[in-house]
Amino acid sequence: MTANHQTFLPRRTFLTAGAATLTVLAVPSRLRAQSGEPVLIGVCGPLTGQYAQYGAQWKKGFDLALDEINAGGGINGRPLKYVFEDSQADPRQTVAIARKFVADDKIMVEVGDFSSAASMAASPIYQAAGMVQFGFTNSHPNFTQGGDFIWSNAVNQADEMPLLADFLKELDLKQIAVLYLNSDWGRTAKDILVEAIKKRGCEAVAAEGYLADEKDFRSAIVRIRDAKPDGIALVSYYPDGAQITRQIKNAGLTQTIVAGGSVYSPKFLELGSEAVNGVLTTVPFFPDDPRPEVQKFVQSFAAKFGGQPDAYNGRAYDTFILLATVMRQFGVTRQAIKDGLGKISGVPSVVFGTVKFDPDTRRVANPITSRIKVENGKWVAWKKS
Amino acid sequence: MPSWIGPWFDYTINGIVVGNIYALLAVGLALIYGVSHLINFAHGSIYMVGAYIGWLSITRLGTPLPLTLLVIVIGCGLLGVLVERVALRPLRDAPRIAPLLSTIGVGLVLDQAVQLVFTPDPRGVPSQVSDWRLAIGGGTIGALDILIGAIGLASALLLYLFLRFTKLGWAVRATALDRDAAQQCGVDVNLVNSTVFAIAAALGGVSGLLVGMYYNNIDPNMGYHAGLKGIVAQMIGGMGNVPGAIAGSLILGLIESYGIAALGTSYRNLFAFVVMILILILKPNGIFARGRSLPPEPLTGTFIAPSAPVRLPWPVVSAAIAVAAALPLVVHNGYLLQTLGISWLYGVLAISLTLVAGTAGQISLGHAGLLAIGAYGSALLAMRSGLPVPVSVPLAGLITAGLGTLLLYPSFRLRGHYVTIATLGVGEIVTLVILNWDSLTQGPIGLSAIPPLSAFGAKAISGVWIYEIALVVLLLVAGLQHRLLTSHLGRTMRAMRDDDVAARSYGVVLDRYKALAFGMAGLSAGVAGGVLAHVYSYINHETFTSQVSLLALTMVILGGLGNIAGAVLGSVLLVGLPEVFRFAAEYRMLIYGLALLLLIRFRPQGLLGTQ
Numbered sequence: 001m002t003a004n005h006q007t008f009l010p011r012r013t014f015l016t017a018g019a020a021t022l023t024v025l026a027v028p029s030r031l032r033a034q035s036g037e038p039v040l041i042g043v044c045g046p047l048t049g050q051y052a053q054y055g056a057q058w059k060k061g062f063d064l065a066l067d068e069i070n071a072g073g074g075i076n077g078r079p080l081k082y083v084f085e086d087s088q089a090d091p092r093q094t095v096a097i098a099r100k101f102v103a104d105d106k107i108m109v110e111v112g113d114f115s116s117a118a119s120m121a122a123s124p125i126y127q128a129a130g131m132v133q134f135g136f137t138n139s140h141p142n143f144t145q146g147g148d149f150i151w152s153n154a155v156n157q158a159d160e161m162p163l164l165a166d167f168l169k170e171l172d173l174k175q176i177a178v179l180y181l182n183s184d185w186g187r188t189a190k191d192i193l194v195e196a197i198k199k200r201g202c203e204a205v206a207a208e209g210y211l212a213d214e215k216d217f218r219s220a221i222v223r224i225r226d227a228k229p230d231g232i233a234l235v236s237y238y239p240d241g242a243q244i245t246r247q248i249k250n251a252g253l254t255q256t257i258v259a260g261g262s263v264y265s266p267k268f269l270e271l272g273s274e275a276v277n278g279v280l281t282t283v284p285f286f287p288d289d290p291r292p293e294v295q296k297f298v299q300s301f302a303a304k305f306g307g308q309p310d311a312y313n314g315r316a317y318d319t320f321i322l323l324a325t326v327m328r329q330f331g332v333t334r335q336a337i338k339d340g341l342g343k344i345s346g347v348p349s350v351v352f353g354t355v356k357f358d359p360d361t362r363r364v365a366n367p368i369t370s371r372i373k374v375e376n377g378k379w380v381a382w383k384k385s
Numbered sequence: 386m387p388s389w390i391g392p393w394f395d396y397t398i399n400g401i402v403v404g405n406i407y408a409l410l411a412v413g414l415a416l417i418y419g420v421s422h423l424i425n426f427a428h429g430s431i432y433m434v435g436a437y438i439g440w441l442s443i444t445r446l447g448t449p450l451p452l453t454l455l456v457i458v459i460g461c462g463l464l465g466v467l468v469e470r471v472a473l474r475p476l477r478d479a480p481r482i483a484p485l486l487s488t489i490g491v492g493l494v495l496d497q498a499v500q501l502v503f504t505p506d507p508r509g510v511p512s513q514v515s516d517w518r519l520a521i522g523g524g525t526i527g528a529l530d531i532l533i534g535a536i537g538l539a540s541a542l543l544l545y546l547f548l549r550f551t552k553l554g555w556a557v558r559a560t561a562l563d564r565d566a567a568q569q570c571g572v573d574v575n576l577v578n579s580t581v582f583a584i585a586a587a588l589g590g591v592s593g594l595l596v597g598m599y600y601n602n603i604d605p606n607m608g609y610h611a612g613l614k615g616i617v618a619q620m621i622g623g624m625g626n627v628p629g630a631i632a633g634s635l636i637l638g639l640i641e642s643y644g645i646a647a648l649g650t651s652y653r654n655l656f657a658f659v660v661m662i663l664i665l666i667l668k669p670n671g672i673f674a675r676g677r678s679l680p681p682e683p684l685t686g687t688f689i690a691p692s693a694p695v696r697l698p699w700p701v702v703s704a705a706i707a708v709a710a711a712l713p714l715v716v717h718n719g720y721l722l723q724t725l726g727i728s729w730l731y732g733v734l735a736i737s738l739t740l741v742a743g744t745a746g747q748i749s750l751g752h753a754g755l756l757a758i759g760a761y762g763s764a765l766l767a768m769r770s771g772l773p774v775p776v777s778v779p780l781a782g783l784i785t786a787g788l789g790t791l792l793l794y795p796s797f798r799l800r801g802h803y804v805t806i807a808t809l810g811v812g813e814i815v816t817l818v819i820l821n822w823d824s825l826t827q828g829p830i831g832l833s834a835i836p837p838l839s840a841f842g843a844k845a846i847s848g849v850w851i852y853e854i855a856l857v858v859l860l861l862v863a864g865l866q867h868r869l870l871t872s873h874l875g876r877t878m879r880a881m882r883d884d885d886v887a888a889r890s891y892g893v894v895l896d897r898y899k900a901l902a903f904g905m906a907g908l909s910a911g912v913a914g915g916v917l918a919h920v921y922s923y924i925n926h927e928t929f930t931s932q933v934s935l936l937a938l939t940m941v942i943l944g945g946l947g948n949i950a951g952a953v954l955g956s957v958l959l960v961g962l963p964e965v966f967r968f969a970a971e972y973r974m975l976i977y978g979l980a981l982l983l984l985i986r987f988r989p990q991g992l993l994g995t996q
Contacts, residue, residue: 048497048974050606052505086970091921091928092727096964099848100720120833120923125723128847142833146922182651182820184925187829209651209829211820213610215600216406218399218524219645219653225523226392239507243600251524270509271602 036078039332041323042085042101044112044122049088051114054137054312058112059084060305061316068300069324075332080324083107089114091121098122102129109134109323109337116140116184123150131334132341136319137312140184144362151341151362153319153355155284157189160261163282163369164233165196168258170384171280173231175205177224177255179217179244180235182209189235189260197233205229214240217247225253234259238310242272249275256280261369265310269377277376282369284351285314286379289370293348314350322347322355394522396642402530404638406599408537409592410615411622411630413585416544419625420561420581422481424802427468427488428589429612430495433605435461435590436597437499440510450513457594458587465586466579472982473582474575479989480692481801482748486942487985489935492608493978500605501971507604510597533595537631540588544627547584557581561625613809613931617661620806623671633671655817658810665807666795694994697950709856719848726848728960729855730920733862733913735940735952737906740866742938743947743995744875745902746882747796748805751812753933754792755907757819759785759914760924761826764835767919774839778915785911786904797899800885812934820926831925838919851920858916862909863949869905870949870996878902879947943984945991954992 043062046055062082069080085100087093094113101107102125109132113119119135123146126133132149139154168176176197180190187209194204206227208220221244224232232248232255234241241263248257261283269276285294287308297317301309309317323337325347330340342359349355353368371382410432417425438460442448448456472487514532518525548554553576559567560577568574596611597603614637619626622633637657644656664672713722734756741747762781766772772780792815796807819826826832837844838854869875877898880888885895918924940959944951962980966973984992 047971048500050609052500052606053507053604056505084970085967086973088974091923092731092960093963095921096720096724096727099723103719115927117831117923117925117927121921121928124837124922125848140830140833142923145834183829183927184831208649211651211654214650214653215596215602216399216403217650218402219396219642220650222392222395222399222523223645223650239602239604243602246601250518250527252520267507271507273509273601 037106038079038081039075039327040104040107041080041082041320042097042104042107042110043082044085044087044094044097044101044110044118046089046114047084047086049090051089054114055084055086057310057312058316060301061309061313061318062320064297064301064304064313065317065320065324067304069320075324075327078332080320080327082111082320087113087118089118091118094118094122095125098125098133102126102131107131108327108332108334111136111319111323113138116143119143120146123147126150130338132338134319134323136315139188141188148362149338151338151357153322153349153351153357153364154315155261155351155367156363156365157185157192159365159367160282160369161189161192162196162199164193164258164260165200165202167280167282167371168197168231168233169200169202171231171256171258173229173256173258174202175227175229176202176231176233177206177208177227177229178204178233178235179208179210179220179224181237181240182211186235193233193235210240212240215243217244218251221248221251221253224248225251229255231255232257234263236260236263238263238265238268239271242268242270242276245272245279246275262311264372264379265312266308267310269374269379272374274377276374278374280371280373280382282371283311284367284369286370286372286381288379288381291353291368294350297350318349318351318355322349391523392646395524396646397639398521398524398526400639400642401635402526402638403641404618404635405530405534405537406592406596406634407614407618407637408631408634409533409540409595410589410611411618411634412537412541412544412627413588413592414612414615415619415622415625415627415630416581416585416588418619419627420557421473421484421578422625422802423473423484423488424616424805425488425585426485426612427472427491427495428585428615429608429610430492431461431464431468431586431608432589432593432596432611433603433608434464434495434499434593435586436510436593436603436607437503437605438590439594440508440597440603443511443513453513453594454591457590461590462583462587464590465582465584468586469578469582472986474578475986476989479985480946480995482942482946483985483989485805486939487982489939490978490982490985492612494975494982496605496608497972497975497978501975503605505605507602509601510594510603512598512601514598529595529599533592533599536591536595541627541631544584553577553580614657616806617657617810620661621664621671623673624802626671626673629671629673632673636672651821652817654813655821658813658817661810662795662807662814665799665803665810669799669803692945692990692994694945694948694951694996695992697993702950706860710853713849713852722848722852724961724964725957726852726855726920728957729852729859729953730913730917731937731940731960732859732953732956733855733909733916734937735944735956736859736862736866736949737909737913738937739941739944739947739949739952740869740878740909741902741906742941743945744870744882745878745899746885747808747899747902748801748938749793749808750805750931750934750938751793751808751810751815752906752910752937753929753931754812754815755785755789755910756914756917756933757815757924757926757929758788758907759911760918760929761819761832761914762911763915764832764918764924765825767836768832768834774836774919778912778919781915782908782911785914786907789907789911790900790903793903794900797896809931809934812931816926816930826926829925831923831928832918833923835918835922835924837922838916855916858912859953862912863953866905866909866949870947874898874901882947939981942991943981945993945995947996948991948993949996951991951993951996 085097127147180186259281264283326340330336345356347355373382442456518527556572618634618637619630622629759781762784763777766777940955944955
């Protein structure tokens with residue numbers, strides 16, 4: 001593969017012998033086709049603390065994307081790299097990291113943080129410095145209102161939740177009970193979902209918010225049961241989603257469970273074991289999705305890490321591919337990235353099919369969704385029976 | 386059965402099932418507290434380690450359940466002995482607060498080490514118990530529920546027999562009553578402590594695996610919240626009371642379940658903590674104690690040992706202030722200035738805490754609650770009433786002083802560890818009220834677009850401005866507090882800390898001086914919170930968690946209790962150290978935990994000494 005790409009290298013990147021030697025030493029041998037100073041993305045996210053698992057998922061997605069980008073010539077011959085600063089998703093640290101990133105003129109764009117409380121505390125700093133803050137998991141409705149340098153390709157709840165409501169309606173579920181994680185994300189999603197359910201002539205008979213550290217949902221499930229729903233909707237991450245499903249089954253409830261796409265993960269199957277069979281969800285991608293960009297992603301993920309990717313791997317991967325494309329097309333400066341994000345279109349994406357931003361909201365509309373369900377401990381495409 | 390009873394019956398069963406799980410942890414905590422008067426914050430981490438040992442043993446060695454449990458008992462028992470030997474025994478003669486901090490450090494190190502080895506991903510634990518279930522009312526209970534209950538009861542019974550009828554058990558009880566006397570009678574106190582830690586850790590490890598199996602989920606962070614619930618449960622049952630811990634756990638489970646029934650799932654913890662505070666006020670020895678006389682345990686004087694503070698001469702202090710103020714002229718590194726700016730603001734928080742914890746002797750683990758009240762107060766005043774930021778921040782300080790004192794008033798009659806737990810509860814209550822009081826705080830959505838700090842009409846977003854404003858606030862608060870401490874008020878508060886009975890006999894009305902200390906502390910913490918809200922521009926219920934309280938207390942103890950300069954030093958170190966260790970990425974918190982342990986080990990009275 002290396003030999004093929006050598007021809008793409010512009011000669012001007014061999015600026016000084018010193019720089020070239022340094023880079024050759026620094027990058028792995030199979031990437032020696034590229035030279036020049038690396039282009040850096042600053043990632044601010046949790047590697048330790050209570051959200052550490054999500055930071056670990058991000059890294060896999062980033063690394064996979066980097067392999068692909070750098071094998072394809074990097075950013076116009078310069079290798080793309082990232083600096084991952086551990087923030088523990090704590091605002092005290094994200095603001096410090098933000099100052100560090102904006103002062104480092106090698107860093108072109110920032111990606112993260114995981115939670116909105118942590119990301120939004122740092123937004124004023126990125127905005128004032130003129131550096132794009134790209135919060136790819138920040139679905140908080142006010143996140144991108146932090147300024148014109150604050151962008152997000154997190155799936156907008158206003159897009160995703162009505163699709164979930166459509167699914168519920170198609171399943172002929174009229175009386176829906178909603179269980180949601182009581183965080184900024186879960187709460188926003190719940191509000192939109194309940195609204196969408198009503199609009200479709202159905203009824204949300206109960207809405208129970210639970211706390212992030214909760215493990216036991218028995219009593220919440222009694223409340224759900226007594227609301228007599230014919231379907232249960234979950235707005236959860238995969239660990240809590242799996243837990244709730246197990247406990248619903250143990251309580252003897254048999255209603256259909258439809259969950260938001262955030263439960264999509266191989267871990268959901270491991271943690272939920274047999275109980276999660278029959279759970280339905282809508283996701284942007286799943287392993288059997290025939291789209292070529294998905295197949296490429298799923299296969300290279302399996303080759304590099306083994307196993308199947310989850311939603312966070314996919315979003316992290318997508319984000320780096322997107323930013324690399326923007327930099328290739330519009331140039332490698334902080335301003336060019338911001339301008340480029342507003343103009344770019346047609347970037348292939350695992351989550352969206354193709355990406356185009358609305359320059360006013362700085363978000364991407366219309367994610368692709370497939371309807372899938374768990375059958376015999378595997379995610380498979382759902383077909384209307 | 387009438388139809389309305391059905392759900393209540395189910396809620397009762399659910400409460401008992403959950404309480405059953407809490408009991409496993411509470412028993413171990415109660416045992417350690419009973420013998421060494423120590424709230425073991427590492428207990429949750431040992432519970433987590435037990436779960437991982439069990440997981441390894443099942444998935445790698447394929448051990449059957451009884452053997453798995455034996456492996457955990459041995460593994461965690463040894464770990465308990467190690468923790469006692471390395472982190473606690475050397476601190477035997479240190480101030481009583483040092484071992485507490487040491488357990489926090491041990492917990493941090495264990496959590497991080499497991500996370501590094503096993504990755505932070507949650508894992509499923511294959512259940513080795515039959516999935517037989519029994520229908521009760523509208524729900525079911527499984528074989529695992531019964532096993533957990535049986536292990537809880539059996540361990541309590543075995544402990545009782547051990548303490549009552551064996552020679553080592555007598556030694557344990559003698560040590561619990563009076564360590565020095567026991568030692569003089571020939572009891573090997575170290576052996577006793579090792580035994581107790583081994584038993585408690587083994588029990589904790591077993592419960593970790595059982596709970597992991599129960600939820601089919603273990604992760605490296607599972608210990609913290611579980612440990613917190615265990616502490617609340619044993620508080621309800623009476624600190625150090627083993628059968629009480631079981632009953633307290635069941636009661637806690639029931640209260641939570643009924644709370645959910647009455648108001649909804651996100652009120653669960655609010656109920657738990659409110660009930661805990663009520664019990665602390667009405668029956669501080671737990672609901673099974675006769676009367677409400679305070680326990681003979683922590684006399685404040687022994688809780689915080691006096692030591693000679695390091696005297697900082699005025700020229701040194703003035704020079705340090707001058708250097709700090711002039712720093713932005715020389716250094717143009719925004720990252721450094723931001724980190725120091727945040728350090729100054731946390732320094733204000735630490736100064737506030739050092740007044741109540743150090744000078745007045747009320748060790749508080751709920752100081753983040755005051756910070757949150759100040760932050761929300763100032764943000765809401767600025768956003769809803771349109772007040773300029775320089776007005777809203779001091780006003781928020783006053784609100785925090787009033788509200789904070791009122792909230793903490795119930796803890797005034799408590800002492801030692803009881804104050805610590807009560808304030809922990811108050812801190813949690815503040816967070817949970819913020820989460821649930823939607824109409825005022827916008828609940829989990831939080832407050833965004835909070836106006837930035839401004840000085841003389843100009844917005845101060847740049848790092849230099851934030852740095853200087855934070856420094857000015859810090860100097861004002863430090864100056865005010867220094868003035869307070871050198872007056873008769875400071876003397877009276879110290880008297881109250883060193884011996885409250887003597888202070889009372891000299892005519893000191895304790896409540897008034899405690900209220901004064903908490904009021905003053907609320908003012909400065911509220912101002913710090915207010916400034917932070919405007920620096921962050923976004924806050925929600927997760928911004929000021931109990932972790933922040935723990936951090937603040939660590940700063941104060943590290944710097945030296947009651948010591949203003951020490952509080953600032955502690956803040957700079959603890960905000961700065963994680964930044965210094967940044968190069969170590971995933972290893973950073975592990976290094977931080979080890980550094981903390983070493984500091985406590987070799988300078989338990991704090992870097993600058995207690996004042």
